[in-house]
Amino acid sequence: MTRLSGGLIDRSKTLRFSFNGQGYTGHPGDTLASALLANGVRLVGRSFKYHRPRGIFAAGSEEPNALVILRGGARAEPNTRATVAELFEGLEATSQNHVGPLGFDLLAVNDLLSPFFAAGFYYKTFMWPKVFWEKLYEPMIRRAAGLGAMSMQPDPDAYDKGFLHCDLLVIGGGAAGLAAALTAARSGVRVILADEDFRLGGRLLAEGEALGDRPAPDWVAEAEAELVSLPNLRILRRTTVFGAFDHGIYGAVERVGDHLPTPATVRQTLWRITAKRIILAAGATERHIPFANNDRPGIMLAGALRAYVHRWAACPADKVAIFTSNDDGHRTAADLVAKGVQVTAVIDPRRDAKALGQYPLFAGSVVTDTKGRLGLSHVQITRDAAPVWIKAGVLGVAGGWNPNLHLASHHRGRPEWSEAHQAFLPAPAGGPPGLTVAGAAAGQGTTQAALMNGAEAARAALADLGISANLPDLPAASDAKGNQHPLWHVPGKARAWVDFQNDVTVKDIKLAHQENMRPVEHLKRWTTLGMATDQGKTANVTALAVMAELTGQSIPQTGTTIFRPPYTPVSMAVLGGGDTGPHFRPRRLTPSHEWAAAQGAVFVEVGQWMRAQYFPRPGETTWRQTVDREVLATRAGVGICDVTTLGKVDVQGRDAGAFLDRLYANPMASLKVGMVRYGLMLREDGHVYDDGTCARLAEDHYVVTTTTAQAGPVYRHMEFARQCLWPELDVQLISTTDAWAQFSVAGPNARRLLERVVDxxxxxxxxxxxxxxxxxxxxxxxxARLFRISFSGELAYELAVPARYGNALMARLVQVGADLGATPYGTEALGVMRIEKGHAAGNELNGQTTAQMLGMGKMVSAKKDAIGTVMTRREGMLAETRALVGLQPVDPADPVTAGAHLFAEGVAQDTWSDQGWITSACFSPHVGSAIGLGFLASGTTRLGEVIVAANPLEGKSTRLRVVSPHFVDPEGGRLRD
Amino acid sequence: MLIPHPLLGPRDAQEFTYLGDASLLNRPDGMAEGALPAFCDYVYLRDNPAGIHRELWFHEQGDRSWLVVTRNTLTHEILGAELARDVALRRQK
Amino acid sequence: MTDLSPLSALGDALPLTIAIGPLTIRENAGMALASLTLRQGSGEPQPFGLHLPGPGGWKATDGIAAFWIGPGAWMVEAEGRAESDFAAALKAEARHCSVSEQTDGCVMFEITAADAAPIRALLEKLVNLDAQGFAPGSARRTGLEHMSVFVIRRAEGHLALLAMRSAAGSVFHAIETAARRLTAA
Structure with a gap:
């Protein structure tokens, strides 16, 4: 009989679910694991390397074996632990990691070849012949790698994030956590109580013991009812606090909708919790005892077995045996007997072991083998070298309890070994500041100790904050000790598993020792023990104890590996915080976006901005056609372009001019009111940082512009100069990029067009x-504000109005300028025209260039101190000969490729002969061919020379003529008309 | 991390941009003798201690103040924070 | 008066108002904004009779309000005066200070509810501000999904959120999504 009486399940409702296509039923309150066990299903998966049949091992998030693919279609999720998957109506699950049916995995042949698959085999095999690596070995390994398979479809669910603040964060809602939460919340402070389970109570739900005069779950329900009623306490169920970060900041994942067939709003929420004090009451995880063939379906942790029996009323076999090195295993045996389950043996290595109930006790004995490949059938018990076989369908193994001290160790806190507990306890110092550990996680694991310890920890944490709290009345509870006997493994010839999920055995640890991979960090990585999705929760301590035996060192001398977040796996989707697709990052729209979109403009991403790239007209079939038209129309009539995206900074104050003099390489304080000047901004190391314009609207008022990409960084830089370098100057800054819509009006008809709109x-x-x-x-x-500046080289202005009017102004300009040929143009035409004029832009100001290279060396004033000017005089900088030139293909049909490197003709194309590179390129409808700008060694003295642009990726070379960078109106006459 | 802003109280480090060693406050005089070697040191040399470090943070998503923060680079403990402007003005005296 | 028609920050002829469960979200396109920064030697002015608040504060009087944005710097609000040259009016009240027009620098969303609970719930989904410590009269700039926003608690059931005008769509999407999820939950 696999479904027992009692349990915290709702028998009034029946849930249907399927596993590997087979239908079963369960009840609300079941997990997939408990429901399978209640249906007598023991075989649930195949092990990673050897494809051995495996069953459910634990009852919580530490589960190493029972990993399934939960759900189907786009929501299929591999590697889901059946032990934490809440049962819902229609749940579908399939097992992983087998070829052919679960009961007849074709890859089980790996088990027969196991001597070749021992730890570290991949360092020694697949080496020869070398050619086989890419064609055979790698594809083979890739197919065999991993456990479950992903759906490969887009995730249809939504994810969310949030920010919580509290005085006390209690991690874990078991005995200690509940006592802590009650103590703290009753004092009025803000408390957050988080538990990874869907019910509060922790192990109190898994025991048959009473708290005071009531069953433990009843006390839990009463405590919970009070906690829920308190407005200053927030309970986060189904929430794993996965990491302890700096200064009281904790990361947590709330599984809002994982337990529903489809989530109502979001599936999971990522919480960033900032807490003043934290209590880690995360309980303890049981460890097993490795022995020969200890991995059969039906062999599980004894504490988990006890939980299945009490909380879920499930036991998958009639006959149960227990292998225990402490008194806790005997409690499981006694509880099983009380529930009417037949216990065929309790095997205890302690010769003086005492029974805690009516069951056959084999004292001074160990388990030395098992039978039953697809499900345990027999257990071999050996006492003084005399083995006997007894029948059992389930074997509960109790090897001791390891406090869950992970979060306390996230800041390199090294746990301390306790001989008395035969376990690692949280380090007394060095963990995350403000965090204390309580209950089983601190080695205070009896129910009574956990309750008192939790309450006391809360009182102490609050006292630390200057708040007094009263200890609550706590019920009388069991204080039975474990009396742990150290039995780290049963020696033998056959393989004994330590880490079930990565298939690592005691033999593998011996091999690591033999290969001198003895420090625990090497042991871990060489064998992969502790590196699977369960991070070795049921294996790590046992493994290092085995290594300690081999090296002859003590367990504290051997130590643990470093603990890092996340405590349990966290999905990438929830770390992303929820925004995907077009909302993945912010989008900034220009003031004339609506009008441009209505015109059918094609948009391009420029950082966070969407800018109109070009405005196709009916009949135009390629973007080049459109862009050529826009360029020709602007230079022939008038073009209008939205240039709002360039950074604008308002600079005011008595010392505004003096300040700008220090920020720019060229003089700015001498700029007259009512005039604009080009500004060259250097980095302190002498390279060009950014460029823009300074417009002086009044004695004490400038408006400064930056390139689009550098708007943020330049503003930061300006504030640095103002606050940190020259705080004595009277100058104030504020960004005005978004406040003013700004349009470039350029071309021979620009003045005539503007005359029609200015008052x-x-x-x-x-x-x-x-x-x-x-x-x-x-x-x-x-x-409005008007600036007569030109990026295009034409007669040009920039007109600024409050941004809400930008859209209407753009439409107005195009409308009233129709007879003047008014043409909207986008970033492509903007780029073509500035290249035609030889104007530097982002490509030329890439952080590797200098004023000298740009032909602006004389702009760097030696008469004033400004950022970067001193470092421009370094020998290496002055010796630089590369200079900005124009480039034109000798064959007008040839392209000019930005990024190509330049060489003299007939010279080998290697690093030593590299003479420069092409920074920008476009097709110029005025020149009738592609053109480019670039930096060429001694370029200004080589006008007319033919050089070569190399494109080694495609094995091509192009012959280019070196020309002036000013392809159009080189005298600049149009600007001054 | 939480940065203890002198005017606003503890603020999450997410609101800040980090620049580097507070020695950047000690900008040499560009018009003085020997400016070039002084600037080379200023631009390129850093102590990079494993331990207490005075460094510059910009409260970009906040009040746009520059702060000098004293932080232990090993433990991330923050021992204090002041307005960089105040530090710079004191330096001038 | 100009014959050009303005657009709201979300790109419509009229600013948006939408009710989602207990929350109402309205784009406040009528609010004028101008920054006021002290110059050296200038005392703290009281523009339009308003006492300027300290760090993290927001103060209002008779249609004019101000919130602190940095040492010696405030943003001044004037309800309904967005079409006027409010910066000029403010400069007249604070001649020795630096004033700059900011009206169209920000999109402003007024978020209201009958009481504090939905406002607090929304805050904890959007920004890393301790909602408990963010009582009426508080104003902070902080991050919202990689954007900078000003958050002002005007009253128990009234929040204002200011962001870069150009990012209005992205900010609104974040507010709307959070509000809808709170309502559905």
Missing amino acids: GFDLSNEAFPFMACAPLTVCGGLR
Whole structure:
């Protein structure tokens, strides 16, 4: 009879589920594991390397074997532990890691070849012949690698994130955690109680013992009812606190909808919790005892067996045996007998072991072998070299309890070995500041100790914060000790498993020792023990104890490996925080975006911005057609482009000019009011950082521009200069990039177009010359600013209005300028025109270039101290000969490729002969061929020379002529018209 | 990490951008004799201690103040934070 | 008066108002904004009779309000005056300070509810601010999904969220998604 009486399951409802296509039933409150056990299913998977039949081993998140693919279709999730999967109606699960049916895995042949698959085999095999690696070995290994398979479909679920703040974070809702939460919450402080299970109570739900005069689950329900009623306490169920980060910041994942057929809102939420004090009450995990063939389906942790019997009323076999090196295993035996399960043997290595109930006791004995490949059938017991076989379908193994001190060790806190506990306890110092450990996690594992320890820990944590709290009345509870006897493994010839998930045996540890991989970090990585999804929760301590035996060192001398987050696996989706697709990152739209979209503009991502790239017209079939048209139309008539994205910084104050003088290599304080000047900004190491314009609107008021990409960094840099370098200067800064929509109006008809929108403003060349600026109004009184600057080389202006009017202004300019050939143009045409004029942009200001290379060496003033000017005078910088030139293909049909490196003709194309590189390239409709800009050694003295641009990736070379970078209007006459 | 902003109290490090060693406050005089070697040291040389470090943080998603933070690079314990402007003004005296 | 028609930050002719469960979200397109920064030697002004708040604070009086944005710097709000040259008006009140127009630098969302609970629930999904310590009269800039936002607690049931105007769509998406999930839960 596999479903027993009692249990915390709702028998009034029946849930249907399937495993490997076979239908079963269970009840709300079941996990997939408990439901399978209740249906007598013991075989649930195949081991990683040897494909040995495996069964459910534990009852919580430490489960190493029972990994299934949960759900189907796009929501199929591999490597789901059946022990934590809540049962729901229609749940579908399939086993992993086998070829052919679970009961007849074709890859079980690996088990027969096991001598060749011992630890470290991949360091020694698959080496020869070398050619086989890519064609045979690697594909083979890839197919065999991993456990489950992904659906390969997009994840249809939503994920979320949030931020919580509290005075006390209690991690774990068992005896200690509940006592701590009650103590703290009753004092009025803000408490968060998190537990990874769907019910509070921890091991209190797994025991048959009473708390005071009531069953433990009843006390839990009463405590929970009180906690739920307190407004200052927040309970996070199904929530794993996976990492302890700096300064009281903890990461947690709440599985909001994992237990539902489909989530109602989000599937999981990532919580960033900032806590003043933290209590880790995460309990303890049981360890097993390795012996020959200890991995058969039906062999599980004795404490887990006890949980299945009490909490889930399930036991998958009629006859049960227990192998225990402590008194706790005897409790399991006694509880089973009380529940009507036949216990055929309790095997205890202690010669003086005492029975705690009515069952056959084999004292001074060990388990030395088992039978039953697809499910345990017999257990071999040996006492004084005399073996006997007894029948059992389930063997519970009790090797001791390891405190779950992981989070306390996330800050390199090294746990300390306790001889009395025969376990590692949290280090007394060195863990995350503000965190204390309570209950079984601190080695205070009896129920009574856990309750008192939890309450006391809360009182102490609050006292630390200057808050007094009263200890609650706690019920009387069991204080039975474990009396742990150290039996780390049963020696023998056959393989004895230590880490079930990565298939690592005691033999493998011996091999590691033999190969001198003896420090625990080497043992771990060489054997892969502890590296699977369960991170060796049921294996690590046993493994290092075995290594200690081999080396002759003590267990504390051997030590543990380093503990790192996450405590249990965390999905990439929830770490992403929920935004995917177009919302993956912020999108910034320009003020004229609506109008441009209505015109059918094609947009391009420029950092976070969406900018109009070009505006196709009906009949145009390629982007080149469109861009060529926009360029020609601008230079022939007038073009309009939204240039809002360039950074704008408002600089004010009595010392604004002096400040800008120090920020830019060229003089700025001398700029007259009403004028604009090009600004060259250097890094302190002498390289060019950014460029832009400074417009002086008043004695104490400048508006400074930056490139789009550098808007943020330059603002940061300016604040650094203002606050850190020259705090004595009276200057104030604020960003105004978004506040003002700004449009470039460029071309021979630019002035005539603007005359139609400005309100009574004299735009004549005398009144408003090249590089002038002024505030004014447009379109019947709208406040605006006009700057006569040109990126295109044409007669050009930039007009700024409050951003909400940008869209309407763009439409107005195109509309009233129709007869002037007004043409909207995008970033492509913008780029073509500035390359045609030889204007430097981001490609030329890539952080590796200098003012000298750009032909702006004379702009760097020696008369004032400015950022970068001193370092421009370094020998190496001055010796640099590469200079900005224009490049044109000798054959006009040839392309010019940005990024290509330049060489003299006839020279070998290698690093030593490299003479420079091409920074920007485009097709110029004015020149009638591709053109480019680049840096060439001594370029300015080589005009007319033919050089070679190398494209080694495609094995091509192009012959280019070195020309002036000013392809159009080289005298600059149009600018000053 | 939490940065103890002198005016706003503890703020999550997510709100900040990190620049580096606070020695960046000690910018040499660009017009003085021997400026070039002084600047080479200023730009390139750092102590990079394993332990207490004074460093510059910019409260980008906050009040846009630069802070000088004293932090233990091994333990991440933060021993204090002040407005860089105050440190820079004191330096001038 | 100009004959150009303005757009809301979300790109519509009219600013959006939407109710999601207990929360109402409204784009406040009528609020004028201007920054005010002290210059050396200038005392702290009281523009329009308003006492400027200290770090982390927001103060309001009669249609004008101000919140602290940095040492010696505030953002001044003027309800309903977005179409006017409010920066000029503020400069007249604070001649010795640096003033800059900021009205269209930010999109402003007013988020209201009948009481504090939905506001607190929304805050804990959007920003890393301790909702408990963010009482009415508080204003902070912080991060919201990789963007900088100002958050102002105007009243128990009233929050204002300011972000870069160009990112209005992204910010609104974040607020709306959080509000919908809170309502559905």
